[in-house]
Structures are given as structure tokens and as C-alpha cells.
Amino acid sequence: MNEAAPAPVVARNRAAWVEAKAGDAATLAKALQIVERPFEALPAGSVLVEVKGTGVNPSDVKAVLGAMPQAVWPRIPGRDYAGIVVQGPAELIGKEVWGSGGGELGIRRDGGHAAYLVLDAAHVHEKPANITLLEAGAIGVPFVTAWEGLHEAGGVQNGDIVLVLGANGKVGEAASQIAAMSGAAHIFGVERKAETFRGHVEVDMIDASSTDIAAYVRDKTHGHGADIVFNTVGSPYFEAANKAMAILGRQIFISTIDRAVPFDIFQFYRGRHRFIGVDTLALDQAQSGAILDSMKPGFESGALRPFPVKPDHVYPLARAAEAYRAVLDGASDRVVLDPSV
Helix, strand or coil, X not given: CCCCCCCCCXXXXXXXXXXXXXXXXXXXXXXXXXEEEECCCCCCCEEEEEEEXXXXXXXXXXXXXXXXCCCCCCECCCCEEEEEEEECCHHHCCCEEEEECCCCECCCECCCCECEEEEEHHXXXXXXXXCCXXXXXXXXXXXXXXXXXXXXXXXXXXXXXXXXXXXCCHHXXXXXXXXXXXXCCEEEEEECCCCCCCCCCCCEEEECXXXXXXXXXXXXXXXXXXXXXXXXXXXXXXXXXXXXXXXXXXXXXXXXXXXXXXXXXHHHHHCCCEEEECCHHHCCHHHHHHHHHHHHHHHHHCCCCCCCCCHHHEEEHHHHHHHHHHHHXXXXXXXXXXXXX
């Protein structure tokens, strides 16, 4: 006879809830409601995680605004989480875990912007002990995207020249950290105006408003160019990035503004270049978890560091709509929900 599923340790879950996509920024707050939903019995092989930190990603906001056709409604949004296992297999109770759901959590099923999250026990991973739960909850999508892009491009080899376009964005910052940890000889970063790099590694920043990107990179590398270009912005830097690429250079794309761009086929094949497209929505929880496990030693050693989580960028669940609005308005620091307050 089958055993009955264990009763939940909590009867109701307080969560951000989206019944249907907002459609535009004006209706964002109305679409994002805070509700209490009843828990059913925990499915066999599952765990219940009390969420202590969950980043608000641009993709979370885009999904609620209806810009991501993969999103299924109604549901709880939120692709990333960190928390404590409070129910499930005995060996997991009390573990501090982190995760990122790829195209699952917060996209096709309930995600992390809630007090509690039900997960398959096989998909929980212990976070690095030396970072906080708030920090762990803010790592997911940006670092997973950066790691996946560099991995798909063959990885950063010792001595490589790396150019990161949009270096002070969260994916750009993560990519720069991973490149430095992997032995890049020189990392260039580009922004639209003069900025210093916000991360802890050494990045040679280029002001795109006043500097020829390709000429600068080639001058600094004695004509060699960039072995890897991580283009987090897409079309605005497409031409300059192509001109900056070394022979056998690889360019990674994760986003764009314009979908169609002029393309010099001659330059492409004479340079023996490679273009790599990365879409973390194609990853599942197992794949995202494996990437986090791969990065874990880097965080434990200090070679990788979490994004600073500033107190004025941490929001209680009741103010989730404000947090979403801050991301929509272009917050430069990581925005995090703390459902425990």
C-alpha cells in the first residue's frame, strides 16, 4: 500500500501572484498581487524550501509585462532563490540551498517570489557557506548566463583577451569575474559613457561615446584583438565587436535591441569567427544547478564574489511591485526580495 504524502509544515504560502500578464508598465503593480495560497500535501520526492532571498531579474519583469511568450499564467514569478529546506528527506532538512530555474521556475511553473517553494529534491544544491542567503538568491540568472555563454564559446583559456560589452550590467560583471578567474590576460569592458568597473577584478573600461572600441582593443593588444567577445547588449555594439575580434574569435550574444543588423560575411569568414547564441530559458533546473555547482568552488575561494546586496535594494514581499518597478527603471544594483520579513 502506498504511503500517504506528508502533510505540509505550513498550511498557506504568501506569494507574489500574477493572474495574467500586465501588458505594459502602467499596469505592472495591478498585475502583481500579494496573495496567500493553500498548500497541498508535499509530493513524494520533493522538498519545501523557506525562501530567504530571491533576486528580481529583468527577465522576471519582462515576463510579467508579457514580453516572454514562454511564460505560463497564472503563477508565482521568480527564477532565482535561496533558502532553507524545512520539509523533505531527513538528510536535507536545515540545508541552506540556492538555485535558478532556467526556463522552468517562474516561467512555466511557480517560482521563487514567495515565502515557500516546492522543489524536486534532486534539484536542490547547497549554497557556498561563505555567502549569505540574500547574496545567494541574487546570483542565479546573471552568473548562470555568463558561465553558460563562456562555456559554449569553449571557455576562457589562460592568456585570452576578453571584451565584455555592457560590462557593468550584472551578466557583464559576472562574465568579467569568470574570465579573470579562468586566466584571461586582459579584460576590456565597454559602457555607453565613462564608468569605472563595479566588480572586484581588473577591467580596462572603454567609454563608447568617445572611443573607437575596436581601435582601442587592437592598440592595447598589439593588433591581436579579442579572443572572446561577450556582447550582452547586441545590436548597438555589433559592428564594433566584429572589428575587435581576433582571428578565430568568438562572440557571445544574450540580448539585442534591433533584431536585424548589417553583417559583413567577408569579414566573418576571413576572420574564422564564431557566433554563439545563449538563452538560459532553454536550461532546466538540473542544468542550472549543475552550473551553480561548477561555480561554487570559485565563490568559496573568493575568486568569484556575489553582487553586493544593499539594504535599500532589499524589499519585503509586500513591496514586490516596487522591486519590479526598480528593475524596470534600470536599477544599477541588484534588487532582491526577502520574503521572510
